[in-house]
Amino acid sequence: MSAHKTLKLIGFVSIAISLSFGALFASAQEKFGFGKPAHPDEIARYNSDIHTDGSGLPDGSGDVALGAEIYEYQCALCHGEELEGVPEMGANSLHEGRRDIKKLPYASSLFDFIRRAMPLTDPGTLSNDETYGLVAFLLNETGVIKDDNLTLDAKSLAAIKMPNRQNFIIDPASRFTAEDLQ
Numbered sequence: 001m002s003a004h005k006t007l008k009l010i011g012f013v014s015i016a017i018s019l020s021f022g023a024l025f026a027s028a029q030e031k032f033g034f035g036k037p038a039h040p041d042e043i044a045r046y047n048s049d050i051h052t053d054g055s056g057l058p059d060g061s062g063d064v065a066l067g068a069e070i071y072e073y074q075c076a077l078c079h080g081e082e083l084e085g086v087p088e089m090g091a092n093s094l095h096e097g098r099r100d101i102k103k104l105p106y107a108s109s110l111f112d113f114i115r116r117a118m119p120l121t122d123p124g125t126l127s128n129d130e131t132y133g134l135v136a137f138l139l140n141e142t143g144v145i146k147d148d149n150l151t152l153d154a155k156s157l158a159a160i161k162m163p164n165r166q167n168f169i170i171d172p173a174s175r176f177t178a179e180d181l182q
């Protein structure tokens with residue numbers, strides 16, 4: 001078969017596959033009564049792009065006291081009163097071992113992860129202020145920034161240098177350079 005004909009065939013097959021997938025989803029929705037188009041609010045909950053330099057961090061601010069309160073009601077169940085982790089809930093310590101948050105290279109990643117994925121039972125429900133408060137609380141508790149009055153917002157969070165940042169090794173095959181770790 002000529003290259004041209006092969007390409008045409010591949011084109012037809014992929015169109016056929018996409019059409020049948022479309023039909024499958026449409027009928028699943030009608031037949032079984034599950035599945036619905038995502039609401040823009042639902043998409044907005046996860047559609048955030050927070051970068052290591054802090055760009056994309058949202059408005060708002062929160063302090064250690066706010067974070068401590070949220071932590072007690074929404075996080076301690078799995079992460080423990082003292083951040084020690086509750087193995088029965090699948091959570092390791094947040095202040096020692098491989099989940100130690102001191103080991104993270106960027107505080108902005110901590111913000112992004114918490115707002116996107118925690119609490120595990122209801123991700124995406126924390127407000128920006130609550131998330132800033134939780135990051136402030138966790139950094140204070142783990143001794144990264146010892147300050148009971150720490151208040152964080154986009155600017156102050158982006159300025160934090162995590163203590164372990166220089167210990168990451170650049171994969172020579174990646175597009176990053178040593179300057180990206182500054």
Ligand code: HEC
Binds near residue numbers: 077091098114
């Ligand atoms: C229902 C249990 C549960 C609740 C509630 C919960 N988490 Fe988690 N969290 C987990 C599990 C499980 C992991 C995966 C951690 C592991 O492998 O040890 C995790 C991971 C994390 C991590 C990543 C740690 C790392 O370095 O990889 C952070 C930070 C975190 N949770 C913060 C929170 C905060 C803040 C709250 C409250 C708003 C919260 N979690 C509520 C279960 C929970």
